[in-house]
Amino acid sequence: MSWIDIGPVSDIPLRGARKIKTAQGCVAVFRTGPDEVFAATDSCPHKGGPLSEGIVHGQSVTCPLHNWVFDLNTGQAWGEDASITIFPVQVREGRVWIDGASLAARSAA
Amino acid sequence: MTQKLVIIGAGMASGRVIETLVETDPDAFEITLFNAEPRGNYNRIMLSPVLSGEKAYEDIITHGDDWYAQHRVTCRFGEHVVRIDPERKVVEGQNGPVSYDKLVIATGSAPFIIPVPGKDLPGVITYRDLDDTNAMIEAATQGGTAVVIGGGLLGLEAAAGLAERGMAVTVVHLMGHLMERQLDEAAGYLLRKDLEKRGITIRTQGSTKAIIGKDRAEAVVLESGETLSADLVVMAVGIRPETRLATDAGLDVARGIEVSAQMQTSDPDIFAVGECVEFDGTLFGLVAPLYDQARVLARTLLNEPDAFVVKDTATKLKVTGCDLFSAGDFAEAEGREDIVLRDPGRGIYKRLVIEDDRLIGAVMYGDTADGNWFFGLIKDETDISEMRETLIFGPAYQGGASADPLSAVAALPRDAEICGCNGICKGTIVDAIEGGAADLGAVRATTKASASCGTCTGLVEQLLQVTLGDDFQMPAAQPICGCCDLTHEDLRRLIKSKPLKSQDAVWQELGWTTRNGCHVCRPAVNFYLLADWPLEYRDDPQSRFVNERKHANIQKDGTFSVVPRMWGGITNPRELRAIADAADKYNVPTVKVTGGQRIDLLGVKGEDLPHIWADLNKAGMVSGHAYSKGLRTVKTCVGTDHCRFGTQDSTGLGIKLEQMLWGSWTPHKVKLAVSGCPRNCAEATCKDVGIICVDSGYQVGVAGAAGMDLKETERLCDVPTEAEAIAVTVAFIQLYRETAKYLDRPYKWVAKVGLDWVKGRVVDNLDERARLIAAFELSQSIYRKDPWADHAKRAEAYQPLADLTLEAAE
Ligand code: SRM
Ligand SMILES: Cc1cc2nc3c(=O)[nH]c(=O)nc-3n(C[C@H](O)[C@H](O)[C@H](O)COP(=O)(O)OP(=O)(O)OC[C@H]3O[C@@H](n4cnc5c(N)ncnc54)[C@H](O)[C@@H]3O)c2cc1C
Ligand code: SF4
Ligand code: FES
Numbered sequence: 001m002s003w004i005d006i007g008p009v010s011d012i013p014l015r016g017a018r019k020i021k022t023a024q025g026c027v028a029v030f031r032t033g034p035d036e037v038f039a040a041t042d043s044c045p046h047k048g049g050p051l052s053e054g055i056v057h058g059q060s061v062t063c064p065l066h067n068w069v070f071d072l073n074t075g076q077a078w079g080e081d082a083s084i085t086i087f088p089v090q091v092r093e094g095r096v097w098i099d100g101a102s103l104a105a106r107s108a109a
Numbered sequence: 110m111t112q113k114l115v116i117i118g119a120g121m122a123s124g125r126v127i128e129t130l131v132e133t134d135p136d137a138f139e140i141t142l143f144n145a146e147p148r149g150n151y152n153r154i155m156l157s158p159v160l161s162g163e164k165a166y167e168d169i170i171t172h173g174d175d176w177y178a179q180h181r182v183t184c185r186f187g188e189h190v191v192r193i194d195p196e197r198k199v200v201e202g203q204n205g206p207v208s209y210d211k212l213v214i215a216t217g218s219a220p221f222i223i224p225v226p227g228k229d230l231p232g233v234i235t236y237r238d239l240d241d242t243n244a245m246i247e248a249a250t251q252g253g254t255a256v257v258i259g260g261g262l263l264g265l266e267a268a269a270g271l272a273e274r275g276m277a278v279t280v281v282h283l284m285g286h287l288m289e290r291q292l293d294e295a296a297g298y299l300l301r302k303d304l305e306k307r308g309i310t311i312r313t314q315g316s317t318k319a320i321i322g323k324d325r326a327e328a329v330v331l332e333s334g335e336t337l338s339a340d341l342v343v344m345a346v347g348i349r350p351e352t353r354l355a356t357d358a359g360l361d362v363a364r365g366i367e368v369s370a371q372m373q374t375s376d377p378d379i380f381a382v383g384e385c386v387e388f389d390g391t392l393f394g395l396v397a398p399l400y401d402q403a404r405v406l407a408r409t410l411l412n413e414p415d416a417f418v419v420k421d422t423a424t425k426l427k428v429t430g431c432d433l434f435s436a437g438d439f440a441e442a443e444g445r446e447d448i449v450l451r452d453p454g455r456g457i458y459k460r461l462v463i464e465d466d467r468l469i470g471a472v473m474y475g476d477t478a479d480g481n482w483f484f485g486l487i488k489d490e491t492d493i494s495e496m497r498e499t500l501i502f503g504p505a506y507q508g509g510a511s512a513d514p515l516s517a518v519a520a521l522p523r524d525a526e527i528c529g530c531n532g533i534c535k536g537t538i539v540d541a542i543e544g545g546a547a548d549l550g551a552v553r554a555t556t557k558a559s560a561s562c563g564t565c566t567g568l569v570e571q572l573l574q575v576t577l578g579d580d581f582q583m584p585a586a587q588p589i590c591g592c593c594d595l596t597h598e599d600l601r602r603l604i605k606s607k608p609l610k611s612q613d614a615v616w617q618e619l620g621w622t623t624r625n626g627c628h629v630c631r632p633a634v635n636f637y638l639l640a641d642w643p644l645e646y647r648d649d650p651q652s653r654f655v656n657e658r659k660h661a662n663i664q665k666d667g668t669f670s671v672v673p674r675m676w677g678g679i680t681n682p683r684e685l686r687a688i689a690d691a692a693d694k695y696n697v698p699t700v701k702v703t704g705g706q707r708i709d710l711l712g713v714k715g716e717d718l719p720h721i722w723a724d725l726n727k728a729g730m731v732s733g734h735a736y737s738k739g740l741r742t743v744k745t746c747v748g749t750d751h752c753r754f755g756t757q758d759s760t761g762l763g764i765k766l767e768q769m770l771w772g773s774w775t776p777h778k779v780k781l782a783v784s785g786c787p788r789n790c791a792e793a794t795c796k797d798v799g800i801i802c803v804d805s806g807y808q809v810g811v812a813g814a815a816g817m818d819l820k821e822t823e824r825l826c827d828v829p830t831e832a833e834a835i836a837v838t839v840a841f842i843q844l845y846r847e848t849a850k851y852l853d854r855p856y857k858w859v860a861k862v863g864l865d866w867v868k869g870r871v872v873d874n875l876d877e878r879a880r881l882i883a884a885f886e887l888s889q890s891i892y893r894k895d896p897w898a899d900h901a902k903r904a905e906a907y908q909p910l911a912d913l914t915l916e917a918a919e
Contacts, residue, residue, distance in 0.1 A: 006911035015625060015651040018910035029910060050667045053655040055628040062628035064655040064663055069628070079305035103913070 122383030147187030160270030227320030678706030687728030
């Protein structure tokens with residue numbers, strides 16, 4: 001793992017998301033509880049909806065375009081044979097860190 | 110003389126036999142009742158609601174201890190009968206023998222266990238009785254994974270219940286689609302989709318090879334080699350009549366205990382009833398025919414003539430939200446014709462199978478309201494050639510009746526069966542209602558209709574409504590979503606009455622089952638809170654759909670559209686120039702004149718939004734709220750300013766209204782129009798509020814629609830002055846904000862509450878009108894402001910949190 005600091009957790013709205021740009025495309029960073037963050041590809045496997053714009057509820061997000069719901073722990077869509085890639089993230093001293101190695105691995109895959 | 114009657118099995122069939130006996134001739138028999146389960150008769154079919162947590166065991170007891178005591182039934186519960194000696198006419202229980210004059214075998218059936226390795230491991234259970242149900246509930250408290258083998262009625266109810274209790278459930282089904290005995294592929298597909306939406310995984314064409322685990326079940330291995338982890342395995346692959354006692358006693362037994370049409374076995378003093386019997390080659394697995402058998406048996410025992418005949422049965426699934434119905438024969442065959450209706454948007458599928466001008470089968474999914482009517486046509490072999498064209502639309506469309514939802518029930522003949530479990534017809538229920546049964550409970554008590562599985566409850570309520578008219582209050586229907594049991598109406602009432610002023614209060618006080626709602630309920634809760642408590646509650650952008658959170662309409666490619674307000678459709682060269690400049694500066698690909706008399710800039714990048722807003726703000730333009738459940742547009746025509754027919758200043762009134770109302774949040778969007786004369790160039794007669802100016806003043810119409818439904822406005826009132834036209838409009842919108850269900854446009858809301866009720870508050874009662882206007886003004890003191898100006902100051906929130914394009918490239 002190679003952790004990269006992407007900013008203060010307080011910049012992500014509670015029960016909300018922000019996106020980050022990477023060389024492999026946008027990644028959505030979700031904040032579901034005070035210190036609970038998740039990261040996933042920002043593109044819905046249905047028709048590319050920006051998941052960072054979805055409604056975040058429980059540990060899930062609803063795509064803003066056609067309401068597919070994804071579990072942020074696994075990336076699995078509820079009731080659809082589809083999933084999004086999840087990336088390791090963590091909060092340390094109020095800042096969010098994402099695993100650069102798995103971001104890079106995505107482009108290799 | 111009193112005879113000794115011994116009954117083996119205290120299940121649903123024998124329970125009905127005893128009821129009939131004690132009601133008809135309480136002194137005819139001295140009854141001894143054995144039951145292997147340590148309890149008496151309960152409503153077995155309601156185990157599924159017990160499993161899912163909707164009901165408790167106490168709610169489904171049919172006969173309690175006091176009932177048996179009152180009717181002097183000797184109960185030997187928790188005691189297996191081990192042998193019948195037909196020579197000596199003695200039954201041997203585990204705790205000793207008892208002799209009989211007449212004997213009834215009502216042992217039901219036993220779940221079939223597929224003979225695979227591991228079937229006896231702890232953690233592998235079947236689904237038949239309360240103990241099984243409790244075992245599943247207990248297992249579910251640990252969470253974990255469950256595999257249900259069998260995708261029929263029982264398996265799916267078990268799966269839904271376990272999923273409801275938080276387990277990750279997979280259903281393994283041998284056939285190509287679920288419930289293949291009752292459903293065709295199309296309905297099976299919709300059912301699958303609905304179950305998958307609840308997080309249940311479905312493996313069709315899955316054949317179980319083994320159950321593995323060290324001390325208890327850990328996984329299920331399929332023939333395909335796939336291994337499914339399983340803390341709990343439920344086998345629900347079918348049932349087999351429980352015939353061992355009869356076989357040992359030398360009675361005639363085929364697959365079930367063979368009986369005559371009087372329910373007599375090959376021994377004249379021994380009878381059998383329920384799922385353990387076979388009649389004329391037929392086995393039984395649903396209660397409706399068993400209740401017929403029970404009636405026949407009771408009459409036979411009392412020496413009255415009666416005969417059992419096999420009838421078609423209809424099937425429903427007791428999983429909330431999976432609405433299916435199937436009856437008759439729906440296999441494809443030569444000479445048969447299908448009528449199919451699909452509504453993919455609403456997930457509705459209906460298929461009727463016709464042979465020789467008779468309906469012989471029906472399968473429905475999504476909307477099963479007409480199920481019993483179709484079932485009646487099948488059973489009565491009605492000639493349907495006359496109504497073939499409209500048959501699929503159900504009874505409401507036959508004989509020119511109106512499309513009122515209640516007319517379907519009103520149109521049913523008296524002998525149409527309403528309660529399939531108990532075989533109760535419409536006529537019986539209507540007679541009971543006319544005889545004084547004024548609510549559901551009373552109808553249940555007098556007729557037994559809706560007292561078993563309860564799926565006909567809606568129909569019984571509609572019959573109450575049809576028969577009693579306004580004297581009967583229809584209970585409100587659907588809960589908002591899976592997060593709670595409340596309807597929108599209940600929720601709104603509780604928010605006001607408790608009172609609840611924050612989302613957390615709502616989740617906690619009203620027992621939400623999820624952490625913070627979902628995309629369905631949370632926007633509704635947010636709206637109700639801000640509408641009822643404008644000062645105390647702060648609007649929560651995270652509970653809003655992206656358009657309302659970002660104050661722009663998201664496009665299919667993830668860009669946004671920007672629509673500035675053009676008050677009453679009026680603009681000027683300065684505004685047009687600013688729009689043109691913005692379009693150039695931000696490379697807007699499409700500039701379009703909307704149907705709402707203003708200009709839409711489509712294809713703006715999310716990052717640019719705060720900047721384009723700042724530019725438009727500089728030219729004096731504000732958000733047009735083209736994205737909001739709130740005031741959209743007020744269309745106007747040119748009116749007296751220019752038009753030779755104009756009677757009043759329609760443009761001026763439109764602008765005043767828009768300036769009053771803009772920024773307010775409403776249950777759904779609100780659109781207005783003002784036309785200067787009855788030629789109606791602003792199309793005011795299809796708006797939420799539409800005003801037509803006439804010489805004598807203003808005709809205020811409300812509740813029009815021109816979207817998915819088309820409806821002309823209804824006249825709220827005629828007023829002489831512009832000030833009054835504004836006052837009733839504002840009061841109307843505030844009443845809508847206070848009482849409508851989220852996502853009901855005004856026309857839907859008015860249809861529910863009635864225009865007279867609205868007039869009573871907005872037009873006739875001047876105090877109430879004043880209160881409504883004051884309440885609206887109070888709310889507007891917070892919300893009548895430009896969100897764009899606000900958000901333009903926080904441009905950084907619209908940018909990516911970080912840009913790692915360089916780092917990741919290294
Ligand atoms: C831009 C516009 C079409 C146009 O190019 O003219 C438009 C565009 C959309 N309409 Fe509309 N409607 C537009 C006028 C209308 C009209 C005509 C009118 O307002 O006079 C109607 C029929 C009148 C009515 O509302 O009853 C109309 C009935 C709908 C409906 C159906 C509403 C209903 O209750 O049945 C929807 C769906 C909804 O709101 O749930 C809808 C939804 C939409 C959405 C927001 C769909 C969406 O969720 O993405 C479209 C957004 C496009 C975009 O990305 O910007 N639009 N839409 C019009 C904007 C008017 C404005 O200036 O604000
Ligand atoms: C979970 C579930 C859901 C269902 N849902 C529906 C539905 O929605 N609609 C529908 O129509 N049907 C449904 N059914 C089927 C319905 O419950 C049965 O058709 C009905 O209960 C059969 O009645 P019965 O009296 O023949 O047998 P049971 O109700 O099974 O009663 C038989 C009794 O005999 C006892 N017994 C057996 N052997 C002995 C012995 N040797 N000594 C003493 N006692 C003995 C058993 O313990 C049992 O209590 C459902 C069944 C289950 C399990
Ligand atoms: S009618 Fe409205 S919702 Fe439909 S495509 Fe056109 S703009 Fe979109
Ligand atoms: S693009 Fe996400 S649900 Fe359609």
